[in-house]
Amino acid sequence: MIHNDKVLEDVNALLDYDAIKDFLFMNVINAQTYQQELQTMPHTIVGNLAIVYRVMIKTTDENFCSAKITNQMMDQYGIDVSKLHNDALISSPRIMKPEILPLETLAIGTPKETALQDTERNLVVLTNEHKTDGASTMFYAGVLNDLATKLNHSLYIIPSSTDECIAVCDSSHLDYKHLENMLHEVNDSSLVDPDKKLSDHLYHYDKDEHIFEKAEDYQKRILKQKYSQLLH
Template identity: 35%
Template structure:
């Protein structure tokens, strides 16, 4: 069965597997376009329901096509998902549409502009090189249930009666409060991850200390990880006000930025030990083998010039530096030629022997 037939079959059959109060529910197939993700969704909505789950039909079809589930099992699974409501999450539409409330729950995300062209046509955003900053409202945040949020679109912005500039300003004020930035060495991050795994495994304290002592020191691992306290959509924290300068102060100057994923960015000092070409090869290899498409940010390497306060692609930075050197060399060359012209000329005497 092809994808179209599969989705239409689920749409036609799903009510047979739902409780009686779904008798008059609407069942619709909708095209979902989100950041880094596009899929066909199935929405089952009872009368009066405001918030309902969207069932990812592409993921369900992949399981069916791989013979992991039958059509009947797919319908049962879809019916179960249609009745799900995130535990502990109460969503009040007024908290989203009332800007006086919503602005206190604003945060930002960063994504690849080219990969999300269709989505960006309908939402307010800012472009920095090939990355797009978008604005989101946290609907619910807690440790047990995670985070639910909604993307601010152009219609919402219009209903708020504010400009995109005001939205950006408010988001930049609130995001660092809602999702504080973190700047840690790679060694610190590895230590925290290992400690968490060892505690979960019930390892005793003495063994933990012995294993952690074998980890490389921070100075042996020059990478710094920039994220947020939740580790969720943390790559955007680098764009918080003054955050790039704070990172520069921490590592001692200019640096390259490796877009590890939408959740964090890696920073490497621009100290001549690694070239942008090598770093670019590293980013592309990791993206291709370790990062899922939904979490991929970019294959580019970026650079922050702490003196000129410029964020740009590494290639752009290097071209700018080359131009700057040439411009500086021009006056020096002219001065040298002028000094040479002013210097007294020396004449060689011709000696002849008879």
């Protein structure tokens, strides 16, 4: 874990991009819910999700303290969102180290490797070592691609909360509508803290095309491809 006191010692250091860029990390929130707040923050929209950016100020083994990057700070830095995003892609895995583990390992402590063998029915949790703000792990460079390659399947992604998301192997006998209903039921229950609710939309990662999109957009794209093949 990176212990960072540098920024905390001098709050003015938050306005110095060179001082904070190694302590940037990505955070993902619902773009519609936080529409107002997003007007004041640099962000990257993916579907109905918004990636926002924070600076880790201090970490201990119990908790961490961070500050969000605002448009005013961006004016001071003199950089654009794509520069911020690319730098955050580099620093995020160091600041918020990714953890990818089978759901039963998280829930009941089944050994990680045993659980990963049953790939088709596997539910894999993507989070970070803090188990907080871990859903953004899915946007780390190569994470979804490496997981899809390891499991040898494209993936459905259930954005279960801002703290984690769940990957499920896409296979011919999987009904994606069932997954979507499951997501809606969990979101409507008391299982997810309203502040941590991420999305009502299921997502899909296509391992061959390397495309991350809403599941409904994936279904439309596949139907269109099948239809155009029929015409030729």
